[in-house]
C-alpha cells in the first residue's frame with residue numbers, strides 16, 4: 001500500500017472515529033448546585049452520547065431531554081417500591097412518568113428502572129418483599145398502556161446479588177446469593193418473559209477499596225502476570241470475571257442467554273488513595289477500547305455490551321456512607337469541565353470530553369481562614385466541623401487531593417466549601433471572626449478551591465442533608 005493510500009485510509013479511520021456504539025452515561029443530580037438540565041443535554045449531544053440513565057423522572061430533566069432523541073432509562077426510587085405494589089399506583093406512575101412523555105413529550109424512553117440496587121446487603125432486606133411485585137406491576141402497566149413492546153422494566157442490581165463460593169471463587173461457579181436465590185430466579189424468569197435485560201452495576205474500584213489484598217492490576221484492563229484460571233479460560237481483569245460470574249448464575253437457573261446491561265461502571269477521582277484521575281483515565285481507556293471493538297467477555301465473546309458509565313458529573317451532596325469517593329464519580333467535574341483525557345471512540349487518543357457550555361459561576365471570590373480576624377483560634381476545629389457538616393470536605397481526607405494542605409490551608413478549604421454552597425451569602429464567610437473573603441485564588445497545584453455555579457433560583461436553600469455527626473467528628477479528629 002502506497003504512503004498516500006495509507007494516509008487516506010488513516011484519515012478515513014479518523015473521520016469515522018465515533019462514539020463507542022451505544023455508550024450511555026448515568027446522570028445523577030444529588031448536588032447542591034446541579035448544572036441546569038438544558039446545559040447537560042447539550043453536553044451529552046456535544047459529546048455524541050445517545051443514552052442516558054437517570055434516577056427519577058423529574059419533569060424538568062424530562063423536558064430538557066424532549067426532542068433530543070437521546071434514549072432514556074427513567075427510574076422509580078427504592079422508597080416508592082412499596083407504593084408500586086398497588087397496581088393502580090403503578091398504572092398511574094406509568095401514565096404520569098412514561099406514557100405522557102412517550103406519546104406527547106417526545107422523550108425516547110427505553111427502560112424503566114424499578115428501584116436502584118434494592119437488594120444491597122446494607123439495606124438489611126428492606127426491599128426484598130416489594131421489588132418483584134413492583135417490577136411485575138410496572139411491566140404490566142407498560143403493556144396495558146400499549147408501550148410494553150418498546151419500553152421494558154428492569155431492576156438495576158449491585159453485583160453482590162451473585163457470587164461464587166469462597167473456596168472455589170471462579171466465574172464458572174457463580175450463583176445467585178443464597179439468601180435471595182429463589183427471588184432472583186423468579187425475577188430473571190420474569191425478565192426473560194417480558195423481553196427485558198438484566199441490569200447489573202460492576203465496580204472494579206470497589207473490589208480494590210473493600211479488599212486491601214486485591215491485586216491492583218486485576219482492576220484494570222492491561223493484563224496481569226497472575227490471571228485467574230477457570231476451565232481453560234484466563235481471567236485477567238475483574239470486570240470480565242464479575243460479568244461471567246453473573247452469566248454462570250443465570251446459566252444455573254436456565255437463562256444463560258438473558259441479555260445483560262451494565263447499568264453502572266466507573267472510577268472516582270478523589271476521596272481515596274485509589275480514587276484519582278490517573279487511575280480513572282487508565283480504567284476508562286481500557287474499558288472503552290474493549291467496548292469499541294465489541295470484545296465481549298470470555299463467556300460471551302465478540303459481543304456488544306450496553307454500558308452506562310457512572311457517572312457524568314460529580315455530586316457533592318451524595319451520601320458518603322459507602323466512602324468519601326462517592327462524591328467524585330464524575331467523568332466531569334461539578335461544573336461540567338473534564339478531569340482527564342477520555343476518548344469515547346475507544347481509540348485511546350489524548351483528547352478530552354467537550355466541556356459544558358454557558359455555565360454561569362458565582363463571582364471570583366473565595367473564603368479563607370484568617371488567624372488575625374479576632375476570632376478565638378481554639379474554636380477553629382468546631383468551625384471546620386460546622387462548615388464540613390453542610391458542605392463537601394471529602395477532598396481533605398487521607399489520600400485525597402487537598403490532604404497535603406497544612407492546618408491553616410485545611411481550615412480555608414472547609415470555610416470556602418461552605419461559603420460556595422451558601423452562594424456567598426452574607427455572613428457565610430465569618431466563622432466567628434476566623435474567616436475572610438478574598439479575590440485571590442487559594443488553589444494549589446493539587447487542590448482546587450472551587451467557585452460554585454450560580455443557580456437561577458434566588459432562594460439560597462440548603463438541600464444538604466447533614467452528614468452523620470459521628471462520621472464528621474471521626475473524620476476531623478483524623479485531620480487535626
Ligand SMILES: *[C@@H]1O[C@H](CO)[C@@H](O)[C@H](O)[C@H]1NC(C)=O
Nearest residue numbers: 056057058075076077096097
Ligand atoms: C412522576 O411524576 C410525578 C408527576 O409528574 C412527579 O411528581 C414524580 O416526581 C415523578 N416520579 C419520579 C420518580 O420522578
Ligand SMILES: *[C@@H]1O[C@H](CO)[C@@H](O)[C@H](O)[C@H]1NC(C)=O
Nearest residue numbers: 120121122123124125126127
Ligand atoms: C442495617 O443494620 C445495621 C446493623 O443492625 C444498622 O447499623 C444499619 O443502620 C441498618 N441499615 C438500614 C438501611 O436499615
Ligand SMILES: *[C@@H]1O[C@H](CO)[C@@H](O)[C@H](O)[C@H]1NC(C)=O
Nearest residue numbers: 123124125126127128129130
Ligand atoms: C418479607 O416477608 C417475609 C415473609 O412474609 C417476612 O418474614 C419479612 O418480615 C418481610 N420483610 C420485610 C422487610 O417486610
Ligand SMILES: *[C@@H]1O[C@H](CO)[C@@H](O)[C@H](O)[C@H]1NC(C)=O
Nearest residue numbers: 374375376377378379380382
Ligand atoms: C476560646 O475558646 C476556648 C474553647 O472553647 C475557651 O475555653 C476559651 O475561654 C476561649 N477564649 C476566649 C478568649 O474567649
Ligand SMILES: *[C@@H]1O[C@H](CO)[C@@H](O)[C@H](O)[C@H]1NC(C)=O
Nearest residue numbers: 333335337443444448449450
Ligand atoms: C479549579 O476548577 C475550576 C473549575 O473546573 C477550573 O476552572 C480551574 O482551572 C481549577 N483550578 C485549578 C488550580 O486546578
Ligand SMILES: CC(=O)N[C@H]1CO[C@H](CO)[C@@H](O)[C@@H]1O
Nearest residue numbers: 192193194254255256257258
Ligand atoms: C435464555 C432463555 O431461556 N430464553 C427464553 C426466554 O423466553 C422465551 C419465551 O418468551 C424463550 O423462547 C427463550 O428461550
